[in-house]
Amino acid sequence: MLRIILFSLSLAAATGLSTMPTSSRDLNASSRGGGRSVEFFDQINKASIIMLDEGGLVPHPMAARIADGIEQVIAKENASGAARSADYLDFEPKLIAAVGQDASRLHMGRSRQDIGATIARMSLRDGLLREYQALVASREKLLTIADQNKQTIIPAYTHGVQAQPTTFAHYLLAWEAAVVRNCERLQQAYQRINTSPLGAAALGTSSFPIDRKRLAGLLGFDGLVENSYDANHVASADSSLEVASALQISAIQLGQFAQDLHAQYAAPSPWLMLSEGKLTGVSSIMPQKRNPAALEQLRTQSSIMVGEMQTVFLLSHNNRTGMFDSRSYDPVPSERPSQVFELFQQVLDGLVVDKDRALAEVNADYSATSGIADALLRTADVPFRIGHHYASTLTNYGRSQGLKLNEIPYAEAARIYKAETKQDFPLDEAEFRETISAEHMVSVSKGIGGPQLAEVTRMLADGHTKMKSDLDWLKSRKDRLVAAEASLNTSVAALAAGASTNGSANR
Template identity: 60%
Template sequence: MKNPPESAEPHDVNASFRGGGQSVGCLDQINKASLVALAEARILEPGLARRIAAGILALVEEDRGRPPRWSADYLDYEPRLVALAGAEASCLHSGRSRQDISATIARMNLRAVLLDTSAALNEARQAILALAQLHQQTIVPAYTHGVQAQPTTLGHYLLALDAALARTGERMRAAYAHVNQGPLGAAALSTSSFALDRHRLAGLLGFDGLVVNAYDANHLAPVDTALEVAGALAIAAVQVGQFAQDLHAQYADAAPWITLQRGELVGVSSIMPQKRNPAALEQLRVQGSLLLGEMQSVALLSHNVRTGMFDYRAYDPVPGTRAVALLELLRKVAASLVVDRERALAEVHADYSTATELADVLLQRAGVPFRTGHRFASALTDFGRAQGLGLRDIPYREAARIYEAMASQPLPLDAHAFAEAISPEAMVFGRKGAGGPQLAEVERMLAAQRRALADAGSWVQARRDALAQAAARLDAAVATLAS
């Protein structure tokens, strides 16, 4: 949460209603919507509505080109309007409270956060899918428990990352459906005696519907909608951190198979000329951790608090600037990765990550019980490591000897079948299950995820267009009143 500006005293009871430039713009739109709804309901007579409209437009013009006002508090705004339009201009506040104004500004800021973050996420996903397209057949080691486990392809791994980020995009879109509901007209908590059309107020501000219960609108819904947005951003922070750590781990090797291009994303030591530090990966992790901490603060500020309290009243309950910057950095990292295919394959060959396939092939071709094949592959691994050999470097006769000593029968694979069983290429591209790294599945997933990404981009654009159209209609309605 942003702290109040220094000009607000620590004990200032109005501090929860302050806000930055974006919140001031939201207040301008809210005042316009209130004016239109009051005029349409004939709560304001036409002459007064005209004077108030002219005053609102004059204040908007007065603020244009100036540094943004720091206060979006209506009590700071009203004296300026009264000075232009007369004391009766305070009737603009009929049927509403700073409570529902605050709840409305918060929702307008939340939806902006969701749209900006969704757009940044889509751009990062675009870069990740472009890299996956290039590396559908690039065999790389994959790890569990921090230890090389099985080979896969880089394209397969990147599609997994994109699938995770796609779910975060779905969470953001689901949160938007809850966020984009209008609370204006709820007043303090029970509406008012003015016959304001709350549905009309919501529509004028581009909301898709209404937070119906007036008590909920100001005092419960602001909490859970902010938490929903914060939860989606927190998950994104964790996902980006996992990716950063996967990449950073490769730098422990003297010859990493995946690195960042030299340039703005790489640092050079001030004392050690040989160092090429992956600064961008460190920043991905750090900024992700900071974002995760900020999102936890959203829960902490609203935890164990009575309804109607100050704690959760920030105009920007879920700051999104860091999330957008984090996803932009993720896009840059994905676009600048350099992959050494031969080095990646050499790392696979240097370990025993195809041993799983040996046990599978023994079962499939010779009916050897899986556990027997598993014990054989494990014994072969122990032998090879003791001799300083990679799996493919173990002579076939030694493999046959180990199997016969363990199973009391000849190894049921000839030399060719044995070599094929331990081949990374045969293992990776011979997968049969849905979602595996075999080329047909990777191509299918890549096409499906590209279509989903296009839909996600269309969703952002459609929501932005809808908000722009609502704002244009509102401006036209106020201009009509003013004339």
């Protein structure tokens, strides 16, 4: 998969130009990204004939013949191996050839527009559940690595400059929290997406008493997009935008993560890097280089994903309701997010953190000096700004002398404090040495969500609990859809089996 992502991207694959439809009919007949539109179209036809039969809108013997005809057409087309169309106008002549003119009753109270809107929603929920599963798998990897690094001291950065020490677990749990929010966004989107527009017809329903609730249940939907105008013309746009927005946010976060890691490669001895092998490459001219190819691709593919999700917005922008610009059967490209999330997991699997090197990086700079101001206030009631100014002056002194923070003599630290404040330095040497220790600064953190061991341990436990809950949610949604499809297929097979001998002769 990684090799495919690294080397097999073409302009057509990146832009979708090679499969872009040329008319509104082509748009409804195609599925960008190789989705399951034809499978969903088959389910819709099966649900329609079951509902029509149960509601008495089609006489039972005729419904049986139509159900049998649906099964015949599907089997014949699947056996041929040829690409199938999800356009009803392509399907109906084949059904009529199998059943007779009565086959057109299948389309009672329907339009290609509500069929298309329903396929789009089925595509959205199908892609969403796959993407959700990939994100939860990423969370599991983040939690596992964090659990192994609860006390691994690393430098943290603001403005691209080393700022304070923290732990690798604390850092990774920040990204796990970000992925949790994206999972929550997708869960919330699913609640609105998994509602059925079928039976709305073009926009105003029809004169037939179509049981829209029954259609929704047969297809595994949790409810209806109730207003029939909304179902096809308004909700069809904002449901896609909601998913695209969540995926776009996720792509931006993954790009940030890739950049964090990539920045480490500027150092002669990075404290964080990728394991050598499939995630890295060797320069063709400089044998010493180990290029972090997977990070570059994670950033690149995330950026392309941001663009693709923005395209979903642009296709709906300044558009009248009822237009087809944004109404494909696969309205949010689902192939790239799955690839990007898989690549993210591979990067997590390949992370190598050098604990000693990370601590040396912290100790090489002055990021622990902010603990001095805290210690002076906490132990000697020195006003924070006075302590802050002293720590800044101490930093300037140490850097001017080419010293690391822990190399500054205690006598010099005390002298500088006396010169700054006209007071004796209130910390003895042991207290001063402890205060400027990165490990100490992390351990004495008190706030909720901080890097101290107790809070990291708590957040890890919470993360595992939430992940289990989210896996249960995912399983319940997938199980419901599988059960609905199995029940639908059983019902159609039973109805088709009742086709009469006379009805079969009419074929």
